[in-house]
Amino acid sequence: MDMPTVAIVGRPNVGKSTLFNRLVGKKLALVDDRPGVTRDRREGDVAFGGLHFRVIDTAGLEESDAATLMGRMRMQTEAAILAADVVLFVIDARAGVLPADQPFAELVRRAGCPVILIANKAEGGTGLAGAYEAFTLGLGDPIPFSAEHGEGLGELHEALKGVLPKPDPEDDEDEDAPGGRSLKVAIVGRPNAGKSTLINRMLGEDRLLVGPEAGITRDSISLDWEWRGRKIKLHDTAGMRRRARIDDKLEKLAVSDGLRAVRFAEVVVVLLDATIPFEKQDLTIIDLVESEGRAVVIGLNKWDLVADQPGLLKELREDCTRLLPQVRGVAVVPLSGLAGEGLDKLMQAVVQASEVWDKRISTSRINDWLSEATSRNPPPAVSGRRIKIRYATQVKSRPPHFALFGNQLNALPKSYTRYLVNGLREAFELPGTPIRLSLRTSQNPFDKG
Incomplete structure (x- = not known):
């Protein structure tokens, strides 16, 4: 059965990614940590009180020329809005409605799909004035919410329950x-x-x-x-x-x-x-x-x-x-x-x-390949300390998505990630398919590689 799609949109820094992590669970929210990657949108499958849907975290909406990097990010966010069954439009309740929110509220309205307005960062009743101000966007009643603390999840569940499309019985028959x-x-x-x-x-x-x-x-x-x-x-x-x-x-x-x-x-x-x-x-x-x-x-x-x-x-x-x-x-x-x-x-x-x-590859095979690939062409050093990739696994298929774990991976050059993707494609016979690569840097301050 195809799951409906929910897109999270809004200005930068209103808490979209925190809401995304809250819905999918942090362990599932594996994303590409490479700087400058704007083409891929974060996706996750959500089971939320009997509701099942795919959620997409989008780049922050900003007015930009289409030829610029920010402009391309905006275009990808617009594509996510067009493809979504439901849009979660997030504002910062503490900052209130800003002039920049208005054109994007209009963009979401024009898309013609159901919109749920979320006034985030309203924990403990703070920012309620900003939440009420959100009425001016013309997107319906705002839900006072705290993605950080999980406040407002009940109201969000009720709102989603009312607007998510019902499963297609045809798909079940198939x-x-x-x-x-x-x-x-x-x-x-x-x-x-x-x-x-x-x-x-x-x-x-x-x-x-x-x-x-x-x-x-x-x-x-x-x-x-x-x-x-x-x-x-x-x-x-x-x-x-x-x-x-x-x-x-x-x-x-x-x-x-x-x-x-x-x-x-x-x-x-x-x-x-x-x-x-x-x-x-x-x-x-x-x-x-x-x-x-x-x-x-x-x-x-x-x-x-x-x-x-x-x-x-x-x-x-x-x-x-x-x-x-x-x-x-x-x-x-x-x-x-x-x-x-x-x-x-x-x-x-x-x-x-x-x-x-739909292909899945065993973790042992992936790590055998990784050992050989990094021996043949070691990752570069950053500030005198060599980047080290310790472990790799496939986290999902459809398309093949791999996670790498190590130290300083956020400094890994794009040329090296391309080398790894091409190596995965060749070693495991993955022609033509998109390949996703998530880089997870160790958070242990005593891990000196």
């Missing part, structure tokens, strides 16, 4: 149905990449409206299908364009629906037009899918139009390795939705990608 659970696959790409044509060919019928005009599909359509006895739930989505180019309100809703389909998929097929592949928007879409932690397969559609160019496939696969190092080894499959060519190879790649995404 678990026990003949052939097992359906593999959820989303087809995404730029407008007019041929997504609906491809799905029609898979289904063997003209189930979806197609045509030469870009943007015919307006919403995310879910379709049941079977491939070689394997149950597949296909999601066709509206073409994704940069938000600055979207003026039509309906299309904005369609794009947000596409983002939701990505979040609920297990494997995402990013369909490229083989006649104009790896456009900037294609790379942005693949980056979004990777940042959401979904398994990725790249389909080169309309291959019949370029198949007469010798060496093109090899060249495009090399381009993929160069342009998309974060999904190194991703399957790149030439196909033609119109002619029905390459569909079997595409589905083989999809099933294989789901197996890699």
